[in-house]
Amino acid sequence: MDPNTAHTRLIVFEGNKKTTCVKEHQAYPDHPERFERFEQVLCGEILTGRCYWE
Numbered sequence: 001m002d003p004n005t006a007h008t009r010l011i012v013f014e015g016n017k018k019t020t021c022v023k024e025h026q027a028y029p030d031h032p033e034r035f036e037r038f039e040q041v042l043c044g045e046i047l048t049g050r051c052y053w054e
Contacts, residue, residue: 001016001017001018001019001041001042001043001044002016002033002041002042002043002044003016003028003041003044004031004033004034005031005033005034005035005040005041005042006019006028006034006035006041007034007035007036007038007039007040007041008025008026008027008028008034008036009021009022009023009024009025009026009039010022010026010039010040010041011026012041016044019041021039
């Protein structure tokens with residue numbers, strides 16, 4: 001996951017490989033690529049082969 005794009009209600013953890021949604025907004029620094037309207041985050045690198053989201 002790209003932490004610079006994570007909405008402030010998402011926590012990115014375990015080496016940027018997992019994320020979870022929380023009620024409290026996180027104190028992330030401003031970033032021009034950060035999602036602000038919906039709880040979204042972009043992948044940090046290109047995915048190939050078998051990949052899935054839970």
